[in-house]
Amino acid sequence: MKALVIGGTGYVGSAVVRALLDHGVEVVSLSRSGRAFAGDAVQGDVRLPDLGLAPGVAGELHATVTHVVSCFGSVDWDAGPRLAVELHRDGTRSVLRFARNCRSLERLVHLSSVLALGRARGPIVGELELGQAFRNWYEYGKHLAERELRAADDLPWRVVRVGPVVGPGGDVAPSTASGVLAAVPYLLRGYPVHLADGGSFPCYPCDAETAGRVIARAALDPGDGDVWTWFDDTMPSLADLMTRLCSAWLVVPRIVSLPALAPLGRLAARRLGLPPELLEYADPWTEIPLKVLDQLPPDLPSCPAGYIEATGVALRDAGRREAA
Ligand SMILES: NC(=O)c1ccc[n+]([C@@H]2O[C@H](COP(=O)([O-])OP(=O)(O)OC[C@H]3O[C@@H](n4cnc5c(N)ncnc54)[C@H](OP(=O)(O)O)[C@@H]3O)[C@@H](O)[C@H]2O)c1
Numbered sequence: 001m002k003a004l005v006i007g008g009t010g011y012v013g014s015a016v017v018r019a020l021l022d023h024g025v026e027v028v029s030l031s032r033s034g035r036a037f038a039g040d041a042v043q044g045d046v047r048l049p050d051l052g053l054a055p056g057v058a059g060e061l062h063a064t065v066t067h068v069v070s071c072f073g074s075v076d077w078d079a080g081p082r083l084a085v086e087l088h089r090d091g092t093r094s095v096l097r098f099a100r101n102c103r104s105l106e107r108l109v110h111l112s113s114v115l116a117l118g119r120a121r122g123p124i125v126g127e128l129e130l131g132q133a134f135r136n137w138y139e140y141g142k143h144l145a146e147r148e149l150r151a152a153d154d155l156p157w158r159v160v161r162v163g164p165v166v167g168p169g170g171d172v173a174p175s176t177a178s179g180v181l182a183a184v185p186y187l188l189r190g191y192p193v194h195l196a197d198g199g200s201f202p203c204y205p206c207d208a209e210t211a212g213r214v215i216a217r218a219a220l221d222p223g224d225g226d227v228w229t230w231f232d233d234t235m236p237s238l239a240d241l242m243t244r245l246c247s248a249w250l251v252v253p254r255i256v257s258l259p260a261l262a263p264l265g266r267l268a269a270r271r272l273g274l275p276p277e278l279l280e281y282a283d284p285w286t287e288i289p290l291k292v293l294d295q296l297p298p299d300l301p302s303c304p305a306g307y308i309e310a311t312g313v314a315l316r317d318a319g320r321r322e323a324a
Contacts, residue, residue: 001106002026003219004065006046006095007072009035012111014171015212016069016219023220028061031072037171046072046091051098062101067219070095071111073145075179077138077278084141092145096152105156109219110149112161114204114229114286116142122287125295126227135280156224160215163204163231163285166245167307168314170209176315180205180241183278184315187246187253194282198257199239201284204231207307214300221297229292232303238281241308248312 003020007013008029014037020027027039030051034043042061045052053061072095073088092110099108117124118139120132128147134140149157164180176184180203187193206214214230236244242253 001066001220002028002064003067003069004028004030004061005039005069005071006030006044006051007070007111008039008041009033009037009172010071010073011169011172011174011208012165012211012215013069013071014038015169015209016071016215017212018170018209019213019216020067020069020219022213023216025067025216025220028065046094047086049094051094058098058101062098063103065102066104066106068095068099068102068105068108069111069215069219070109071215073111075138077136077178077182079137079141081137084137084144088141089144089148092148096148096155099155107219107224108149108152108155108157109215110146110157110159111215112146112149112159112227113139113142114161114163114231114288115139116146116161117286118143120286123289124286125289125292126229158218158224159227160218161227161229162206162211164206164241165208165211166205166241166311167207167209167211167303168310172208173314173318174208174311180278180281181245181311181315183242184245184312187242188249188251190251190254192254192256192258193242194258194279195238195255196257196259196283199242199255199282200237202235202288203238203241203281203285204288205236205241205308206231207303210301210303210307217297217300228296229288230296230300231288231293233290233293234303235290236308238285244308245312245315247309248316 003025005017008017009031017027029036029041030044050058118132118134120130239255246253
C-alpha cells in the first residue's frame with residue numbers, strides 16, 4: 001500500500017503520516033515546501049494542474065498510489081473568498097482529478113470540519129446541504145470542498161469531519177495563528193469574553209495525534225461513500241476548552257454571558273489582534289449528537305486525558321522559548 005498525504009507537513013497531516021507509517025503503509029507527503037518529517041516527500045500545489053507535480057513524478061504516483069488522504073489547507077477563519085474557492089474548492093477538485101488517474105486507488109479520504117455545516121441547526125448526523133448560511137469564508141470553503149467529494153460518485157471517497165483540533169502535536173506544534181487557539185493570547189490578557197450561556201455548549205474538539213490515527217483508519221478500513229464525524233466523546237464545552245487551555249498559565253478566562261459585551265469585544269478584538277471572526281462562535285455551534293460516534297468502528301482510539309491542558313503547556317513553552 002502506498003498513501004499520498006496531501007498536506008502531510010501540517011499539524012494534522014503530519015500525525016496522519018506517522019499513523020499510516022505505523023500501519024506499515026509507504027507514505028509520500030505532498031506540500032508546497034516539499035518537505036517531510038517522515039516517509040517520502042514531493043513538492044506540489046493543489047491549485048496547479050496535476051497538483052503541480054513534474055510529469056514523471058505524477059505518472060509514477062498515478063501508477064503506485066493506493067490511498068489518497070487530503071489534509072491540505074488553512075484554518076484561517078479570517079481569510080477571504082479566494083481561500084474558500086481557489087484553495088478549498090478548486091484544490092479539492094484537483095485532488096479528485098488526480099485520484100481518478102490513480103489506477104490502483106482503494107480509498108480517498110478528505111479531512112472536513114464540523115464548521116462546513118455553517119449555521120445549520122442540528123441534530124446533524126451526516127448531512128451537509130441544509131440551506132444554511134455561513135459565518136465566514138473558511139466555513140463556506142470547507143462546505144464547498146466537502147460537497148465536491150460527495151458528488152464524486154466514481155471514486156471510493158470517505159469524509160472525516162472533526163471540530164477544533166488541539167493537543168501538543170508531534171512534528172508540528174499547536175499555533176495561536178488561527179482557529180480556536182487564536183483566542184488564547186486574548187484570554188490570557190484577562191479581557192472578558194461574551195459566550196452565550198457562558199459557553200456551556202459543546203464545540204467538538206479533538207487531539208491532533210489521535211485525529212491522525214483516526215484519519216489513517218478512515219483510509220485503511222473498508223467501506224466508502226460515508227462520513228465519519230469524530231470528536232472527543234467527553235464533549236467538552238467551549239468554556240471548558242478555553243478554561244483548560246489557559247490552565248498552563250494558571251489563568252482562569254473571564255467568560256461571561258453578557259450579549260452587551262459582544263460589540264465591545266469586537267472593538268477590543270481589532271485592537272488586540274484577535275480575528276473578529278472568533279467572536280462569531282460565541283453562540284451554540286451546530287448540534288451534533290453523541291450517537292454519531294456509534295456509527296464509527298468501535299475500536300477507534302479516544303482522545304487521551306489531559307490533551308487540552310497539554311496544548312496550553314506546549315503553547316506556553318513555545319512562547320518562553322521565543323522570548324528567551
Ligand atoms: N486544525 C484544525 O483545527 C482543523 C479542524 C478541522 C479541519 N481542519 C482541516 O485540516 C486541514 C489542515 O489543517 P492543519 O491545521 O493541519 O493546517 P496546517 O498545519 O496549516 O497544514 C496545512 C498543510 O497543507 C499544506 N498546504 C497548504 N496549502 C497548500 C497547497 N496550495 N498545495 C499543497 N499543500 C498545501 C501545508 O504545507 P505547505 O504550506 O508547505 O504547502 C501543510 O502541509 C485544513 O483543510 C483544515 O480545514 C483543521
